[in-house]
Amino acid sequence: MTTQLEDLSPANGSEAGTAPSPPSDMKVWIDGAVVDAADAKVPVIDHGLLYGDGIFEGMRIFGGGVFRLDDHMRRFESASRALAIDLPGGIEAIRGIVLETARAYGAPNAYLRLVATRGDALGVDPTQCGAPRVFCIAAQLTIFPAEKRARGIDLITSSLRRPPADVLDPRVKSLNYLNTVLAKHEARLRGADEAILLNQAGMVSEASVANVFAMRRGCLVTPPVTDGALEGITRMSVLDIAKRAGIETAEKSLGRFDLFDADEVFLTGSGAGIVPVGSLDGRKIGRTRDLTDRLTKEFERFGRENSTAF
Numbered sequence: 001m002t003t004q005l006e007d008l009s010p011a012n013g014s015e016a017g018t019a020p021s022p023p024s025d026m027k028v029w030i031d032g033a034v035v036d037a038a039d040a041k042v043p044v045i046d047h048g049l050l051y052g053d054g055i056f057e058g059m060r061i062f063g064g065g066v067f068r069l070d071d072h073m074r075r076f077e078s079a080s081r082a083l084a085i086d087l088p089g090g091i092e093a094i095r096g097i098v099l100e101t102a103r104a105y106g107a108p109n110a111y112l113r114l115v116a117t118r119g120d121a122l123g124v125d126p127t128q129c130g131a132p133r134v135f136c137i138a139a140q141l142t143i144f145p146a147e148k149r150a151r152g153i154d155l156i157t158s159s160l161r162r163p164p165a166d167v168l169d170p171r172v173k174s175l176n177y178l179n180t181v182l183a184k185h186e187a188r189l190r191g192a193d194e195a196i197l198l199n200q201a202g203m204v205s206e207a208s209v210a211n212v213f214a215m216r217r218g219c220l221v222t223p224p225v226t227d228g229a230l231e232g233i234t235r236m237s238v239l240d241i242a243k244r245a246g247i248e249t250a251e252k253s254l255g256r257f258d259l260f261d262a263d264e265v266f267l268t269g270s271g272a273g274i275v276p277v278g279s280l281d282g283r284k285i286g287r288t289r290d291l292t293d294r295l296t297k298e299f300e301r302f303g304r305e306n307s308t309a310f
Helices: 047-051 069-082 090-105 146-151 178-189 233-244 256-261 290-305
Strands: 027-030 033-036 054-062 065-067 110-117 133-139 153-161 194-198 204-207 211-216 219-222 248-251 264-269 273-280 307-309
Touching: 027 090, 033 090, 047 110, 054 069, 054 090, 054 290, 065 069, 065 090, 069 090, 069 110, 069 233, 069 307, 090 110, 090 133, 146 273, 153 178, 178 194, 194 256, 204 211, 204 256, 211 233, 211 256, 219 233, 233 248, 233 264, 233 273, 233 290, 256 273, 264 290, 273 290, 290 307
Parallel strands: 153 194, 153 273, 219 248
Antiparallel strands: 027 033, 027 133, 054 065, 054 110, 065 307, 110 133, 194 204, 211 219, 211 264, 264 273
16 A cells, blocks of 8 residues: 555545544654554654654565665754754664664655654753654655656745755754745645745755755756755755766756746655656646756665665
8 A cells, every 4th residue: 555645634535624644554663663553642842842842763564675774864863962962872772763664664755753852851952851752664655757857847946945954954854844845835826836044145055855966067956955955865966876887966056037947847745756847837748858857767776785684
């Protein structure tokens, strides 16, 4: 069963006013054991729930291994230090949790969501929290259906702006995702699949949950972290693959004009993979799909070769 985790609204299968049940095949590591999603409980005073006070990693299982596990663990540990959240047992214990969850789920290809919150407290003061809480989710995830990928997804430019790094550093994958949730909601209300967020200077930062790439005049370009882009693991992998293939790459600012002028535009993310873009704000973009298709094939092989078996 493939579950579109990001779109469980009443219009997509549940009755109005009724919360959808967790998918029966979703597994969760929590409190030292892997359980069915319906049996995984978090207290209502968890700081992650009340204040978005926590961090996460989205990871992929490729062919029976966790893709770039060490890179994900490094980023997760760095985020925990930035937010002063002490990981129970340290990063090696967290690594073991990820692998245990993957083994228990058992599927050769799947999605993992690792989360750490500061713990429990009613009140914003982080010093009042108890022990940090960690849980890890394993499930199937399809963000964009095959037919959307085949023709290229539709983007809009969100009216929202990406917060600057001195407000919320994009290198920290915190649970503060309201900005991107609202951008995604805006895209759906306007009949699109995804939204592009601009920074305070009007340059492209990223999509709501993905990095942005544009092939323009022979160079594959993606916005730098200083423009509000996440240091994505899939982003990093695509840059590596392209460089090895002799394709010129650059991390530099992109405006909306650059996307309209590009030969190809695609998004990347752990959940989505590589996703071709067909339009922006109702206007067709891109002239070919050659590089996007080539990188997609190479990424599948690269994913299997760079995964840690469980």
